[in-house]
Amino acid sequence: MFDFSGRTLFLTGANGGISRAIARTFFDLGANCVLTDIDLDGVAAFARDLDPAGTRTLALRQDAARPDEADAALAAAAERFGPLHALVTSAGLYRVRTVGEMDDAHWRTGIAVNLDGVFYTCRAAIPHLAEGSAIVNVTSMAGHRGSHSHADYAAAKSGVLGFSRSLAIELAPKVRVNAVSPGLIDTPMVRPLMAAKGEVLLDLTPMKRLGTGEEVARVVAFLCSDWASFVTGETVHVNGGLYISG
Numbered sequence: 001m002f003d004f005s006g007r008t009l010f011l012t013g014a015n016g017g018i019s020r021a022i023a024r025t026f027f028d029l030g031a032n033c034v035l036t037d038i039d040l041d042g043v044a045a046f047a048r049d050l051d052p053a054g055t056r057t058l059a060l061r062q063d064a065a066r067p068d069e070a071d072a073a074l075a076a077a078a079e080r081f082g083p084l085h086a087l088v089t090s091a092g093l094y095r096v097r098t099v100g101e102m103d104d105a106h107w108r109t110g111i112a113v114n115l116d117g118v119f120y121t122c123r124a125a126i127p128h129l130a131e132g133s134a135i136v137n138v139t140s141m142a143g144h145r146g147s148h149s150h151a152d153y154a155a156a157k158s159g160v161l162g163f164s165r166s167l168a169i170e171l172a173p174k175v176r177v178n179a180v181s182p183g184l185i186d187t188p189m190v191r192p193l194m195a196a197k198g199e200v201l202l203d204l205t206p207m208k209r210l211g212t213g214e215e216v217a218r219v220v221a222f223l224c225s226d227w228a229s230f231v232t233g234e235t236v237h238v239n240g241g242l243y244i245s246g
Contacts, residue, residue, distance in 0.1 A: 002225040005030030008081040009224075010074065012064055012121055013091030015042040017187025018138065021213030022088055023050060025221050027057070031086070034077040036062035038091075064091035064117025065109070067124075074124040083130035086224040089118045089160075090138040094189050096149045110152030115159045122167060126175075134224040135177040137164045138216075139235065141243050144181060157181075161235060168233035176232040178223045183239020186210040207240030 009026045013019050014035035027033050027050055037043035040061035047059040058080050062073045077084065093113040097106055118137055125135070142150055143157030161179055168177035184190055184201055194201065194210070202208060216238050222228055223236065237243050 002029050002221055002227070004085070004221075004225075007085035008032040008034065008077070008083070009086040009088065010034045010036070010077050010084050010121075010125065011088045011090060012036050012062060012117070013089075013138075014059075015039050015046055016090060016092070017189065018182060018185055018213045018216050019088075019090040020046060021217040022090065022220050025214065025217040026086070026224075027051065029221065032056045032058075032081045034058045034060065034073075034081065034084075036060045036073050036091075038063045062091075062121075064089075064121065065112035067120040070117075070120040070124040074121070074128055078128040083133070084125060084128045085130050085133045087122065087125045087129070087133070087135045088138065088220055088224075089121050089135075091117050091121075092138070092140075092153075092189075094150065094153050096192075097152075098149050099151050102152065107152050111156050111159075114153055114156030115163070118160050118163060122163075126171070129171075129175050131174055132226075132229075133175050134228070135164075135167065135171075135175060136220050136223050137177070137179045138220075139164075139179045139181045141181050141183045141237070141239055144243065164235070165233045172232060176223075176228070178228075178231060178233070179235040180216060180219050180223070181235055181237050181239070181243075182211065182216050183237070183242045184210050185216060185238075186212055201242070204245055205240045205242045206245055209240065211238060211240055 044059040
């Protein structure tokens with residue numbers, strides 16, 4: 001449906017479940033894919049599996065919480081492939097701890113990865129973004145509704161929503177900026193939650209099932225495509241209706 005040939009995607013947290021689906025979708029649509037993750041060995045193995053020839057992928061280490069690593073990764077991407085056409089921030093840290101049990105380090109690490117990391121990557125990307133390019137920040141239903149025992153994560157994702165709208169204003173008309181908010185997607189990150197209360201959550205979901213990484217990836221691809229050329233500052237929910245019924 002979309003042809004991303006000659007275009008370049010920069011994707012953070014690329015070794016995650018949703019992220020891998022995003023990378024595969026863009027690669028299959030012809031894009032060059034710059035894949036970054038704190039786990040360099042893991043993301044490099046994924047890149048080799050995706051592109052054995054290594055002509056359209058570049059795997060890089062990036063700790064989302066470090067601004068210097070964002071700067072270095074974006075510079076390396078531009079050196080290899082030139083201007084960027086799609087930036088997707090998908091690096092995330094999701095842990096269980098109530099506020100009463102949460103120490104300062106836990107809070108700061110969650111904010112650093114899930115919010116600061118989006119800022120660092122977007123800021124570093126700005127000089128390398130092509131005319132008509134798009135940014136999609138991966139947020140979460142938790143950023144809209146909160147989440148028991150995940151206050152750092154929910155607060156950070158809420159911040160990403162406000163940041164995305166602000167950036168959309170600043171970068172228009174050259175660059176569009178949107179967000180996607182996945183709900184219960186069948187990835188390793190949500191499996192402990194489903195083991196604990198999956199029956200209740202699925203009962204609350206009008207679609208009566210988990211989503212797939214591919215279903216999120218297709219929404220991201222749409223938002224980065226020319227079909228979404230007049231869409232900016234928006235958030236698309238991908239949660240099977242759980243947001244409106246839960």
